[in-house]
Amino acid sequence: MKIYADNAATTKMSQTAVEAMLPYLTECFGNPSSLYEAGQKAKEALETAREEIARIIHASPREIVFTSGGSEADNQAILSAAALGEKKGKRHIVSTAIEHHAVLHTLKKLEKQGFDVTLLPVHEDGIVRPEELKAALREDTCLVTVMYANNEIGTLQPIREIGELCKEKGIPFHTDAVQAVGHLSMDVERDGVTLLSASAHKFHGPKGVGFLYARKGFRLSNLIEGGAQERGKRAGTENVAGIVAMAAALKEAEANREATALRLTALRDRLIEGLAAIPHSALNGDAQKRLPGNVNFCFEGIEGESLLLLLDDRGICASSGSACTSGSLDPSHVLLAIGRKHDVAHGSLRLTLGEDATEEEVDYIIQTVTETVDRLRSFSPVWRDLCSGKSPFIL
Numbered sequence: 001m002k003i004y005a006d007n008a009a010t011t012k013m014s015q016t017a018v019e020a021m022l023p024y025l026t027e028c029f030g031n032p033s034s035l036y037e038a039g040q041k042a043k044e045a046l047e048t049a050r051e052e053i054a055r056i057i058h059a060s061p062r063e064i065v066f067t068s069g070g071s072e073a074d075n076q077a078i079l080s081a082a083a084l085g086e087k088k089g090k091r092h093i094v095s096t097a098i099e100h101h102a103v104l105h106t107l108k109k110l111e112k113q114g115f116d117v118t119l120l121p122v123h124e125d126g127i128v129r130p131e132e133l134k135a136a137l138r139e140d141t142c143l144v145t146v147m148y149a150n151n152e153i154g155t156l157q158p159i160r161e162i163g164e165l166c167k168e169k170g171i172p173f174h175t176d177a178v179q180a181v182g183h184l185s186m187d188v189e190r191d192g193v194t195l196l197s198a199s200a201h202k203f204h205g206p207k208g209v210g211f212l213y214a215r216k217g218f219r220l221s222n223l224i225e226g227g228a229q230e231r232g233k234r235a236g237t238e239n240v241a242g243i244v245a246m247a248a249a250l251k252e253a254e255a256n257r258e259a260t261a262l263r264l265t266a267l268r269d270r271l272i273e274g275l276a277a278i279p280h281s282a283l284n285g286d287a288q289k290r291l292p293g294n295v296n297f298c299f300e301g302i303e304g305e306s307l308l309l310l311l312d313d314r315g316i317c318a319s320s321g322s323a324c325t326s327g328s329l330d331p332s333h334v335l336l337a338i339g340r341k342h343d344v345a346h347g348s349l350r351l352t353l354g355e356d357a358t359e360e361e362v363d364y365i366i367q368t369v370t371e372t373v374d375r376l377r378s379f380s381p382v383w384r385d386l387c388s389g390k391s392p393f394i395l
Contacts, residue, residue, distance in 0.1 A: 002315045003361045007202075007293060008151055008179060008352035009319055013245070014204035020248035021206065024241035032238055033229060042240045049247035053211060056254050057186040057196065065212045065220065065230045066243050070178035071102035072223065073197035073212035076234075077174045078106045078145060080214075080221040081195070082115060084172075085142020091115045092141045096128050096157075097337040099147055100176055104333075107145075116140075126155035126285035126338050134165050144173050148180035148196075152334040152350060153285035154294025156184075163192020172218060178202055178210075182253035183261070183291060194218055200242065205249035209242035260355050264292035267353055267362050271295045274366030278373055280386075280395045284335060284348065293353035298340060300395045301383035302347045302376040310372045316365060319350045343382070344394050 004012070024045060030038030032046045047061070054061040067073045078093075085091060095107060097119045107117045118136045122128050128146060137144075144166050149156050159175055166173035174195035177186065181196075182203025188196055195218065199210035214220050214233075226235030253260075272283055272295055280300040299307070304320035311318055320332070331345035340348075351365060377383040385391040 001361070001364055003357075003365065004317045005351045005353060005357075005361075005365065006317045006319050007354045008154075008291075008350065010201045010207065011204045011354065013201075013206055014249055014252055016252045017205050017245040017249040021241045021245035024244050028240075032240055033227065045244050046238055046240055049243045052247045052251055056250055057181070057213060058189050059213050060216060062231070063213055063216055065214060065233050066238055067210045067212050067234060068208055068239075069201070069210040070100075070176065070197050070199035073199075073210055074100070074102040074174075074176050075106050076212055076220060076223050077195040077197060077214070078103065078110070078143065079223065080219070081143035081145075081172045081174065082110050082113075083221045084219060085140075088142070090140040090142035092118070092138050093143045093145065094118045094120065094133060094136050094141060095145045096120045096122060096147070098122050098126065098150055098152075098155075098334045099145070100151055100178070103145055103147070103176055122155075122337055124339050125289070126150060126153045126334070127289060128157055128162075130158050130161040130165060133162060137165070137169055137171065141169070141171050144171055146173075146175060148175045148177040149184065149291050149294075150285070150334060151179050152332055153296045153338070154179070154290035154352075155285040156180075156289045156291070159191045159193070166194070167192045179291060182250055183257065183293075185257070188213055188215070200246035200249060203249055203253045205246040206242045209239050209246050211246070256355070261292045264353055264355070264357065267357050267359065268293055268295055270359065271351065271353070271362050271365060274362070275369060278370055280393055281373075282344075282395045284338060284340070291352075293357070295351045295353075297349050298335070298344045298395065299347045299349065299373050300344055300393060301380050301386055302373060304346055304348045306376055307347070307349055307369075307372060310375070311368060314368050314372070316368060320348050341394050 028041050030042040032043035050061045050064050054064050111117050120128050146157050163173055172194040175193055176197050178199045181198040194215045196213040201207040220233045224235045275297050282298050284296040331342050335345040386393055
């Protein structure tokens with residue numbers, strides 16, 4: 001049995017997205033900035049895609065800027081807010097300790113430029129508290145950036161409450177919604193969001209394309225200089241085929257979102273229950289306030305890398321954390337932030353189910369993970385020390 005359970009890393013392009021994309025690779029390949037008919041047909045497709053995306057997140061089409069993906073959108077949003085803040089003498093930014101590295105590394109860059117960054121802690125459930133965020137706000141705060149849903153442990157943040165706080169204080173609010181768009185209800189007006197980042201390949205669109213929502217009146221700084229594309233805010237000929245496919249994928253995901261969420265939540269809970277039966281294991285993040293298909297566990301006494309390789313041998317694709325840091329030997333910063341010890345954090349497993357997941361596949365994952373954890377523990381000196389009492393159990 002072959003099971004792909006790493007949809008948080010990337011998703012398979014939907015047939016709908018592929019079919020929408022193909023004509024703009026072969027037939028309607030004109031440059032949307034060109035004035036002749038072929039270019040204007042591409043321009044029309046580009047603007048239709050912009051309108052469809054805007055409608056789904058309850059924005060105006062003019063508030064959508066197309067990017068190469070979530071990382072670029074995060075960078076542009078944060079650096080733009082910092083530039084605006086600096087002009088007003090405001091150089092303080094509030095974020096959380098569990099953000100994606102596209103956010104955290106950008107904030108580190110700003111710290112080197114003299115900005116003061118407050119990274120809020122999250123509790124054991126992986127959720128930031130609005131009252132703690134409120135206490136961190138200052139007169140010179142120029143941005144709050146809090147992710148919508150965590151890419152590793154799937155926890156959902158209180159975005160609406162944070163948006164209300166920021167609106168009261170007149171502070172721009174950015175949310176990295178890469179894991180949320182296409183899977184959760186998106187409404188930038190309801191949530192009080194000033195800036196929102198999204199990436200197509202997380203909801204069955206192509207890689208290399210995404211978008212940034214920037215509320216009307218918020219002035220974006222340019223990351224890329226050159227032409228006047230995207231109303232002068234993002235130079236470079238637009239990836240028309242990718243953008244059309246992204247809009248098609250998002251439209252399809254939105255049409256099926258509620259039914260998909262119900263089914264995936266049931267499968268997620270079945271998987272959580274099965275893996276929780278493994279001795280000395282622990283679910284990472286809140287059991288309910290999490291993405292419908294996300295399950296993240298720690299298993300004491302094993303290494304996550306070994307677990308992944310053995311699961312791959314048995315047909316299961318999974319991960320031990322963010323795909324962007326899979327080459328790192330350091331434990332997940334997200335797991336450390338929720339209080340997991342280094343030794344336990346190394347033994348993590350992230351399983352993210354796709355829309356086509358079945359009960360049979362979930363049961364196979366439970367059985368296979370259970371057997372593989374037992375096998376790894378059987379020749380682990382760390383597990384031997386734990387069982388003998390030489391070292392204390394953590395979980």
